[in-house]
Amino acid sequence: MIRAGIFVGVDRTGHLPLLHDAAEGARRMRDWAVGTGMVAPAQAVLLTDADGATVTPDQIYEAIAGIVAGPGVDQLLLYFAGHGVNINRGEVWLLSGAPERTAAAVNVRGSVELARYCGIPHVVMISDACRVAAEGIQAQNVVGQDVFPNNAASDRSHPVDQLFACRLGRTAAEIRDPGEAAAGYSALYTGELLRALHGDVPEVLAAGSDTAGAARFLYPRPLARHLETAIPKIVAGRGLIARVNQVPDAIITSDDLWLARLPPADGNDMAAPVSATPRRTRPTPSGSAPPPRTKGILSATGERAAGQAPRHARARRVQLPGTAAVPQLQDPDLRLAALKRISAAFGPDRFGSRCGIKVRGAQVAAAASAYAEVRCLEGTPAQVEVRAIDGPAASVLLQFADGSGALVPVLRNHVSALTFVDGELVDMAWEPSANHGRWPAYAEHADALRALRAVAATATRNGRFRMDAAGADRLAAGIQYRRHLDPGMALYAAYAFHEGDLDPVTRIGAMSRLLGEDIDATFFDLAMLTRQLRGRRVEPGDMVVPCVPLLAQGWTLMRALGVKPHPALEGLQATVRQSPWSLYDPRGVDRIRQALTTREIR
Template sequence: MRRRDFLAMGVTTAGMLAAWPVLAQTGGHKRRAAVVIGVKKAGKLPVLNGVTSGTRSVANWLEAEGFEVRRLVDDSKPVRASEIFDVIEEFVGRGTLDQLVIYFSGHGFLSGYSEHWLLSKAPDNPNEAVSLRESVELARESAIPNVVFISDACRSTPDSLGTGRVRGSLIFPNRGVARDVRADVDQFLAALPGDPAFEVALQESVAAYEGIYTACFLGAFERPDDTMVRTVNGMRVVPNNMLKSYLEREVRRKAEAKSIKLRQIPDAYVTSGETTFIGRVTVPAPQPSPAPPDVPTIVDVAGLALKRVGAGILTAALPRLPEGTIAHTAAEIGFTTAQDAILGAPETRQFETQTGFVVSGARVTLAICNPKMRVQVLTQGDGHTVAALVRVEPAGMAAGSVALGFSDGSGAVVAALEGYIGNVVVGAGGVSNVSYVPSRNNWRWADYEQHRARINELHAAIATTARFGLFRIEGERKSRTARARQFGDTIRILKGIDPTLGLYAAYAYSDADLIDQVESVLGFMRDDLRTDLLDVAMLAGALSGSRRNDAYGPVPFCPLLSQGWNLIRARGVRMPPEVDAARDYLRPALWTTFAPGGMQILTRALLEGRLR
């Protein structure tokens, strides 16, 4: 009987299945499978000499752990996206797997806060890459209790790779959302998917990161700390959720031994529980756990910032270091500067129309809106000390799309919300923050004024953490649900005052696979705003298979946050052709920002009435 059918009957649970002996067989097949992908040469990019040995070591180790391993390495022929998909489709189709591991070693880049793996024909063929974020979405619907992605990809800037138009492929089959059978998806990445400043140029990336991460990952099972080891079914193992601290420490140590100063730290986002593991311990006696390192990471910085505002959703063990030490690191990596830029953004208290935008950091030369509304640039600003003022006349509409053009030809698309003033902060790479506050002459003002200081601090901490790729709810499902409930209590009264808090919450809930909480945010915001933000509606599944086209939403006509672009296909959302074409011109910013070519496409479509 296939697992999907078995679970649907309610006969067992994923938790019970995860506890079964890992080397068991069924129907001639092993219950654990792995796809090991190695691409040392992508297009005309430099050869990564460590790929072959790294993939061989990982494949041999997995086979020794009882996995059925398929090796897709470019030693003899190119690695193609269709080949990866076919192998994974076969594994998923069996309906009997307990665990599936996907390992990749090769060139990688970041687009819209999602990692992409370059295959043999990339970047010339924009489809010959793997879109990790989208593949994670589909992996959750695979009915395999645990899916693990391990990426030893050197993270380079898209510009240094020529990958501006590479969108990649999805490597899991599209089986539709199944709420009763959700996979725990664990991700082990060589670098955080955060601020573009943490990326490095191609040559530096190749020299610095090759082979380090894979060696450290395998070392976790050969030389684990004693606190990492658990006994499951009589075997001494290292659970997935015990790997994070070890990898952070060992990757840094190995890099320093090679005289490499890392600007990236490895990332582990684990949603499985204590009994889920990949490998057994291979030494008789694990090493004593070392003292905590005295150098904080961005995880410590983000964890402390969220904890201070009552949003402790990360699992960072705070306080493990003095706050002064963490504050020094926060200033050194730019976290403090980013947070201060949000807190110090100029505010305009009201427009006579109760609706508009204040833009700091860029001169606004153009504003075009939904044809049913009216918009006017009152003050262009100077991009430095003088903010731009953009007034919107809602004309009876609850919301609409507004395209803001900046003096360098780039721009952003934001949502105009009746009764709110949007504060837009533009940095070197694009829009780094958008927040909404009620206009002083709007009925919401009194509530905002009462909670103003706390709202501003909460928003600055959340927005900055999101910019560095760390605003997420960690832990196994039970603890994630508890953290989500606590976080919801923290912002529930505020979501109607600052809609971006609801937006960030929806993304965090979605990343944690907490579908009910996403739908709760959608309903709350719809009642309060009389419209849907496109991102929230997409995350809640309200746009799947069709595109709503009524007078009240969703708004704007494209995702507000850059990471939303990497969910469009996996969520089955149909975008207007002009929006799809403009995607090729996205800039690396937290909030959707378009280069001049993309703004030209969108403004023309808005003026001609083809977009709302």
């Protein structure tokens, strides 16, 4: 196996807290790769800001492009340590010039998409960085760059495994090691990662053999499971539960591609790896260590964003009621209260026009549409009646009492339902109007479909709606009733299929076709993920609603998937608020309203 590695570490980013182990962590990772013979020295690129150097997206891009254009490699390892944020539910790595320079960052999700088709059979991306929400206008305006070439060298996707130091909305920490000098800090995640890579965690190694003989192999999936359980134990053992909230995460799409090769248990057949071992730390007595450094972004007040309070509840398997044809999802962050709130029916199940919108958790101040007549109604929850749709579907701009807004697709003979929790738009659903002939068939499955949507919405909010191929098949069957499709669940499923690289074009294409047969239109996100919009923008006659992503994570994929934004909405991405579904600030609302006025968007 021919391997290459790019190791990036950035300690200094704008006015954010100085890190002490990011550049050093990248160096230790390169030492492991070269010292064990996993990567040849010429194929191991180290990019850090040590000794006053700077790191830019172009440097990373050129390093990757050189590998892609070279004689060929079987595996590429891309490691990053430094500050990170999540923007539009996607991770962004902040480099030397960020956040002052909006382009001095890496768009991880877009880079993953391009990596799948760059021609390298296996790419592994490791992120020892925070994934907290960007705070303030400056951070929200950061636009990460895609660092893989858009060469479409392969006509089929290849596995891209992603390992994250923490979950979405959480912080990754480096803590002071009392055994080191006063200025010494050690990254929790990279330290434990290197322990496993060096073979110091034998229980995650699999015995086997290859052309070089017998060996033990470290595969990404068991490595990810180990890190997810080991890091919280380290945090607890050092008495840092109240100060560090870190549970690793991973998206693994390969099963038979190893990350490290070590000698067999008896030590024969292969020389032991030679490399500097990762820096170890000893347990810290509670109260004796200084606060941990967190790789997060500062808020407008200058306080470090520390994420939410840690939860230590045991992972709970959520059983979806009503049908066996849906996957079971396991996640400690699926809180029953949130599930019940989202799954509970609310508001009217019909409108006289057989089409309307209802909203819980927010007040509607105004509504506008270019291709339908809309009228705000009195009452709670907020309601908007929709009449005279020009075509099978249209978009309605809702502005809420706090000035924010959402672009909501309305479908003939359907009621659109929006749910807000803590100021975020967490779910959007479309159900047949109860005074339409389709309602009885839907009503038979309504409870199960609402429960499934609640699980998907809650997991998506936490960045954790994932499944394997068998789960994808069950989900595809479970979101249908009779010959119809639950439109909202089709959107959740589409991103899960795409993120897991579960034959997304075929699976999402099938859902898009079924939805098209059902409502004579489709959603922007489905058209984008099936590459129907490559090289073009959405026009009013396309019957694609709306003309921008419904789920916020879609914004980070537009460039990699070659979708052109509508000229009337250029720059709209910068106005998207922190929310699972696209929610725009007042600037964005004004832009959308103007485009509707001129009927440039449906």
